[in-house]
Amino acid sequence: MDPILFSAAMRGNIRDVYYNLIRDEEYGYQVTPKGNTVLHVAALYGHSHFVAEVLKISPAMLCCQNKKNETALHIAANEGHTEVVRVLLACVEDHHNTSDKLTRMTDASGDTALHKAVRSQHLDVVKLLVKEDxxxxxxxxxxxxxxxxxxxxxxxxxxxxxxxxxxxxxxxxxxxxxxxxxxxxxxxxxxxxxxxxxxxxxxxxx
Structure with a gap:
């Protein structure tokens, strides 16, 4: 992944990369050595605005999985980033043509996002995920x-x-x-x- 893109996602600064994302959609699909997209990175650090803006440009990124088969929702649920989870679930509502329901997708261990939220004891995330599905x-x-x-x-x-x-x-x-x-x-x-x-x-x- 381009260091500038990674840094922007880590800091939640969409302005640094917005033009490149708009101009070339493939730019946003670069991954880290662990297979994380820019959406995974932003979810990890809890940047809900960055996540929302990326999904406006590339909604298909919602279901992208890293090398552990984790989606951005898995990452956000595990970290307890409630607002990121809310943004991701809202994108599901806006795009009903996703091949799998996001809340039902499993990682390499067979965990759904709800497994992650319960194991990490993030109650607000548990509420959102259960209500969603x-x-x-x-x-x-x-x-x-x-x-x-x-x-x-x-x-x-x-x-x-x-x-x-x-x-x-x-x-x-x-x-x-x-x-x-x-x-x-x-x-x-x-x-x-x-x-x-x-x-x-x-x-x-x-």
């Missing part, structure tokens, strides 16, 4: 961890409530070593989480 089951990653399982295991109580209340069909599948989210909460002694999951289990049986 409440019909999705958010299945397990390659380690057999669902977002629900990760929230239970870490005692991320507020995220657990959001997933249970907002997702129409949250995945209760057993996780690593065939442990359910309730098992994980018991092992980690997260009492509030145990009570919540036990209550949900009883409710589902009645």
């Amino acid at each position: 409440s019909e999705f089951e958010f299945p397990p990653n390659h380690a057999q961890e669902t977002p629900l399982y990760l929230a239970a295991e870490s005692g991320f109580h507020d995220a657990l409530i959001i997933i249970l209340e907002s997702c129409n069909n949250p995945t209760y599948a057993a996780g690593p070593s065939n442990r359910t989210p309730l098992h994980a909460a018991v092992i980690q002694e997260h009492k509030g989480t145990i009570f919540l999951l036990f209550s949900v289990s009883i409710s589902n049986l009645s």
Whole structure:
């Protein structure tokens, strides 16, 4: 990637590269050695305005993946950059012809952006992602961890409530070593989480 382009994305200074991006769309598709586009870099550093301007010029960049198969949404969710996540999701709404729904795309570990947000404990990002795609089951990653399982295991109580209340069909599948989210909460002694999951289990049986 051109050092000027990388520096502009890192600092969020769209003015330094705007003319080049407008004149030559391919200019924006340069990547770093890790396969990150300018959108990934701006998402990493939390520059929502830069992200928005790049997507106006090159909306197809929304679904570009780096060498770990991460989209810019994965990066922003992992870092907890709520405004960047908001901008990326707004672009999804504006361009319905994207080949895959952004929230359902997985990285090399099988993580969706919601997996990343839950693991990093960014509640506001969790809220945005769940609201965006409440019909999705958010299945397990390659380690057999669902977002629900990760929230239970870490005692991320507020995220657990959001997933249970907002997702129409949250995945209760057993996780690593065939442990359910309730098992994980018991092992980690997260009492509030145990009570919540036990209550949900009883409710589902009645």
